[in-house]
Amino acid sequence: MADRDLTNAVVAVVGATGGLGGAVVEVLAGRGARVVRAGRSGAVDVEVDVRDNTAGDVLVDHCISLHGRLDGVIVAAGIVAFGDLVDTDDVVMEELFLTNALGPMWLAKRVQPSLRDTQGFFVNISGVVAESPMPGMAAYSASKAAAAAAMESIRREFRRAKVQVLDARPPHTETGLATRPLAGVAPQMPVGLAPRIVAERIVVAVERGEAIVESSAFSS
DSSP: OOOOOOTTOEEEEETTTSHHHHHHHHHHHHTTOEEEEEESSSSOSEEOOTTSTTHHHHHHHHHHHHHSOOOEEEEOOOOOOOSOGGGSOHHHHHHHHIIIIIHHHHHHHHHHHHHHHHTOEEEEEOOGGGTSOOTTOHHHHHHHHHHHHHHHHHHHHHHTTTOEEEEEOOOOBOSSGGGSOSSSOOOOOOOOBOHHHHHHHHHHHHHHTOSEEOGGGOOO
């Protein structure tokens, strides 16, 4: 696949107000992309909730009506919870899978026709736990691993439509997410990567047409 030029590309960032999503917005804007900031609340261009299976329809309608096209979607929305499995509430487990796994799948399903028209790209950020599940994060790790597995299958399916699908698996990043868990308390962790570094690597992967960015491919 030839290098992708993001100049004037219409790219929606879902979770744009988060620590990593905000950094992705900045990097894309620096490439000359027309960024559509999407999320549940805050300073966004369109309100979407990945837990709603019609969120992708709302996103597409907004981008088409405002820009006439959609060239890419980057999903930087997600939630985390900590604690041993036996101590994790069932509702928390359901919420993790709804947001981290089903949400990206629903989005991919709804936006594929528009991305097919532009031979665009779809990115989901699963994270290092998709590769290395952690004790005390069983439900969270499983939800991210499920998303990574889905992206692998979707990549092969979307290939026929010439849509790039990328699964990014950054190591711990200083987004502040660990301080806002759905449940539990974060364990002691070393200082993570800066969001800007992670965002830059993800955007480079889009430009290069990569399929997976493993945790080892991110560096400080």
